[in-house]
Amino acid sequence: MFLSAIEYMIPKPIPFLRVGIANLPVLISLDLLPVPLLLLVVLLKVIGQGLVGGTLFSYVFLFSVAGSFTSAFAMLLARRLFGARITLVGVGIVGALFGNTAQILLARVLIFGQGAWLIAPPFLAIGTVTAAALGTFAERFSARSAWLAEVRRSA
């Protein structure tokens, strides 16, 4: 939620266009939590973002739900299929591609109509770049964090 707040403070041209740093806890939790608890983290993240950003009753919340859950399922699937052969960078990119595609499809229905296909290429490109950066950060954080090591020990 801390990361959600940071993300909320970053100016965006369109409210549902997020750089995705709030996905960091989900990315780190992938190898730490069982699937039901991971999905609970995603649920808490989207509701928390809705509360912190005050968007719980808006389309922004729907975009957040669609993007976050699709991304989480895609990341889980990637981890299951490729195991240790895929890094958090790869997992993050897979999650971003699926999550952003879900958001574009929703934007096609709710907001932009056919015009959504115009924003799709830059949206997916930006999402991929930020997901790669986020994955790199997650890899380094996982390797260095004393807090995460403590959480792993107590889990």
Place this chain on the structure above:
Amino acid sequence: MRTGHSTSTVLPGAHASPQALFLCGALLFPPFLMQQDLVVRGGLILVFLVVNVLAGKGVRLLQFAVVFGGIVLFNLVIRTGKVLAAPLGLQITEGALKSGLMKATAMVGLIVLSQFSIRRSLRLPGHIGGLIGRSLFYFEAIMNERRRIDRRDIIGSIDAILLSVRASGEPAVLPATDAPHPTQNARGLAALAVLVAFNWTVFALTLVHPRPFWGG
């Protein structure tokens, strides 16, 4: 644009608990979303903007204008119906403009309504509500420490904050979900009830007396 409010004046949102505001928002968004009269919908957005300002919430007019304009522009790309104008070679068709305006007003209106009715201090009931309350406790604790983030060592400084918040432990008693809001009063609740009644009445009237899309 940010304004304060007098404590002696009863304003929608200023004297109501987060739970009451949440309920108010839940009751307000169906008639707004189902409202098909563009002029009335625009008027309702103005009402939501005004109550937001009166409740002391920030209103980002420029951001709303960019969002609104962007949505209308993207919808104009697909031409449907008769051509109304063609500035700079861009054909503005009636069907595309109507669709864009309805979607843009829905988007902006729901954001404004949501910002009015959702407060960070809202505590939802049940197990999930308890977990969200706990998450918000940690969120507030971490936000209080955010100045300690060092750009030269982002991972290390974030880690130090997480460790210190973890060491401080959970609150003995999490904020109760049904505790009365310190400034809530009957008149504050009545103001919310009037706002809800007004929206549903307007919706009913536009159902009974539908007008052409462009009003008049």
